[in-house]
Amino acid sequence: MELKHFAAAAFFTFFAAGTVTAQTTKPGQTAKPAATTQTGKLPVAEHYPGGQEAMVAEMQRNIQYPAMAKRNRVMGTCIIHFTLKEDGSIKNAKILKEVGGGTGQEALRVVQLLKFNAPGYSQEYSVPVNFKL
Numbered sequence: 001m002e003l004k005h006f007a008a009a010a011f012f013t014f015f016a017a018g019t020v021t022a023q024t025t026k027p028g029q030t031a032k033p034a035a036t037t038q039t040g041k042l043p044v045a046e047h048y049p050g051g052q053e054a055m056v057a058e059m060q061r062n063i064q065y066p067a068m069a070k071r072n073r074v075m076g077t078c079i080i081h082f083t084l085k086e087d088g089s090i091k092n093a094k095i096l097k098e099v100g101g102g103t104g105q106e107a108l109r110v111v112q113l114l115k116f117n118a119p120g121y122s123q124e125y126s127v128p129v130n131f132k133l
Helices: 002-024 043-047 051-062 067-071 103-113
Strands: 076-084 090-097 123-131
Touching: 043 051, 043 123, 051 103, 076 103, 090 103, 103 123
Parallel strands: none
Antiparallel strands: 076 090, 076 123
């Protein structure tokens, strides 16, 4: 019997939360996605000399647009996941998302060129690399 009460309470809570969020938006407005409310700062950038702006500038400076991607006008964002080791080196880098035309391999190469300060601990991070013609 307790399971039925628990299920009913969970069901009620789910729909009650949905009505609260539905009432917070005015008619004719759409709710903003959670990504637009974030600060947009990369956590790994605190370990890069010069911060996020310097890290993004270094990546953009080193990108060599792949010929196949340029020919097919491929644009978008690739995401590279890696482990930042205690000494600031990058290990286990892999492509999580690529947009095609060799952009994933180029993004992987560019991220592996980055030199980070030693954070003193090992942590996993993901970094977006933008390709735009």
